[in-house]
Amino acid sequence: MFYHTLIITIGAFFSKLLGLMRDVSIAWLLGSTTTADALTIALRLPFFFRRLLGEGSLSIGLTSICRHESICSNSGIQLTLRIAVIFALIIGTISSVVWFIPTIALDILAPGFNWEHTVHSETIQLFRICLPYIIFAILTSGCIAVLHSERHFLLPALSPVLFNSSVIIFALISIGYTPIDRGVFLSYGVLCGGIFQWMSQLPLALYLKKAEPKVDYNISILTKNVLKIPKNIFIASIPQLTFILATALTSFLPTGHVASLFYAERLIEFPIGILSSAIGIVALPVLTTIYRQNKLSIFGDEVSKNVSLILAINFPAALGLIAISMPLVQAIFYHGEFNFQAVNITTFALCAYAPGLPAIALSKTLLSTYYAINNQTVPFYVGMLTITLSFLLGALLLYFFNIIGPPLAASLSLWFYCWLLWKKLHCFIPVHFPFKKVSLQLLAACCTFILCYTTVYFLSDGVPVITICLVVPIGIISYVASLYLLDKKQLIQIIKNIRYPTSI
Incomplete structure (x- = not known):
């Protein structure tokens, strides 16, 4: 399983890297x-x-x-x-x-x-x-x-x-x-x-x-x-539909906001594809086989393990994106026709999308679980509720928070989507949510965010690329160290889970 996960991760990395280069070229040629x-x-x-x-x-x-x-x-x-x-x-x-x-x-x-x-x-x-x-x-x-x-x-x-x-x-x-x-x-x-x-x-x-x-x-x-x-x-398509609704609502704002929202989406998608998607893709055939063999207890353990691993990766990624949002947008897009006003708008949109990053990754894993048990009815009705909530909340937040409103509504709606999917999953298989592990992961990610944001603040007058090159390693070391101090066993287990995403 490690070999397959590694292949998908490497392929996703180069894909997202080229995708980022593609979007940079579009921003450079057309701006906002x-x-x-x-x-x-x-x-x-x-x-x-x-x-x-x-x-x-x-x-x-x-x-x-x-x-x-x-x-x-x-x-x-x-x-x-x-x-x-x-x-x-x-x-x-x-x-x-x-x-x-x-x-x-x-x-x-x-x-x-x-x-x-x-x-x-x-x-x-x-x-x-x-x-x-x-x-x-x-x-x-x-x-x-x-x-x-x-x-x-x-x-x-x-x-x-x-x-x-x-x-x-x-x-x-x-x-x-x-x-x-x-x-x-x-x-x-x-x-x-x-x-x-x-x-x-x-x-x-x-x-x-x-x-x-x-x-x-x-x-x-x-x-x-x-x-x-x-x-x-x-x-x-639930995450994509919430993005489309955000774009539709943003189209009521002045010129340039739609393009800036698109660039923010592209930055959000980069960390999603690196490892999170790989876990869901590799796990689906295995989970399907386990379920067909009626090993429900093992099935539930695999799902809980995947959920813990997904959140352990994406909590620090989301908070890290918020911490380095300004220098990141400047380093990647602040060229050619892309002016400083566009940088500010894109940064605000990125900060509003970032809280939904773990929810997007988690939804992929939960959907793989429902596909494995051959149940599409529950995700369908939960998805309808999510889209309705995203539209109503987006329209409300647009009125109060301008460009931040629609993407923030998408993030909140996707967390609602994951929560309801998990709650309904109990009706079909015995699963338990790893509350203690997830709480410690979130605490470690918050400590990392504080350190990264403080570093960015003191380096705000520096070169954006240098700032990012300094902050990213600091963030990784800080998160690993925080998790080690909070729960050494969990850190070791996360490393094992990355190497062996499934037990079978």
């Missing part, structure tokens, strides 16, 4: 101008489906289907690939309609945006270029599900690297062109990135398919599984 807002809105739907379909969210649901079917009839790969193709055809048809009437989709994504004729035309143009990417994201998701089910993690881990590399290459090509032309180049980079991702996964998925006995599924089985996908999509 109206063109940046237009591109952000145009990319919102394709990027939403990329997070949802191409990088593990929907593929978790398809992995569950593939794994269950492989155990029962040894034909899960065929079923999964057929489901992906059918769903891609359905979404492709819907996307074709949206392509001809994009205004409706854009008004939903940004209802408060002040559309000028030029900006509106530009956004429609960019949106139409990016829209076909969704089809390739679905096909990629089916291939990734097959590979994860068969314990092949290297290619899926490197898949996002191809996407980000494509966008970066097109960004470099666009240097010297007008902002509008730069947006067009970046949009084509997104589309080509989707094609590259799919083509990189397809050969191995087809090779694995040959090892299965050929099965002709009747229409009822295919229909039953295809109808599960919309529910799986909604379940997997």
Whole structure:
């Protein structure tokens, strides 16, 4: 398990690093101008489906289907690939309609945006270029599900690297062109990135398919599984939907706020993918096997261990992001068209998103647990409550706190989401929440935050990059030392859990 986790972690690190370079290039080329807002809105739907379909969210649901079917009839790969193709055809048809009437989709994504004729035309143009990417994201998701089910993690881990590399290459090509032309180049980079991702996964998925006995599924089985996908999509998209709601509410604010919120989201996603996603991805096939063997006690222990590990990693990450938010935004984005006002807005948005970082990571682990027990009903209804809360709370906080309101509402709503998922999980399996361990982790993270924030304060007049290079090691050492003093045994156990995320 350590080998698989390491592969996903390394792949995620390079993917997020290239993703950060991609966003830096966009910020450098466009800043927080109206063109940046237009591109952000145009990319919102394709990027939403990329997070949802191409990088593990929907593929978790398809992995569950593939794994269950492989155990029962040894034909899960065929079923999964057929489901992906059918769903891609359905979404492709819907996307074709949206392509001809994009205004409706854009008004939903940004209802408060002040559309000028030029900006509106530009956004429609960019949106139409990016829209076909969704089809390739679905096909990629089916291939990734097959590979994860068969314990092949290297290619899926490197898949996002191809996407980000494509966008970066097109960004470099666009240097010297007008902002509008730069947006067009970046949009084509997104589309080509989707094609590259799919083509990189397809050969191995087809090779694995040959090892299965050929099965002709009747229409009822295919229909039953295809109808599960919309529910799986909604379940997997709760964090992304809260982000979309935050963007929609932020569109009522002045120019530049939407783009700044997007940049803050990108900074939040970097720590999520490094280890947290890897734990959920690697654990899902194992948890599914344990549950099918009816070892509920072992299953509950594995879930509790994963929850403790996720929070141990993400508590210090969240508070650390808040502590270094200003120098981090300055170091990464404060170049070219990105001015100091944009730095301040992005910093505020980042500080509002950061408290939700542990909740986002925890939700991935809890969803893997529900997929393992083949229960999507509870996450579906809990997700509906979460989205409703996020919208109402976001509208209220927007009135009082401006740019901080919508992302803060998203963070609070995601904690509500995790709390309710955990509470309902008791109805199906015997699980216990590690209160003592989590409390000590939070206390150690708070001590780390105080030290890091104080260091940043005294170095506020220095070079941002140097400040970050000093504060990050200080934070890591401080957290490890604090946890060692508070609970030495837990620190040793965390290190073991990172090395061996699952016992089986």
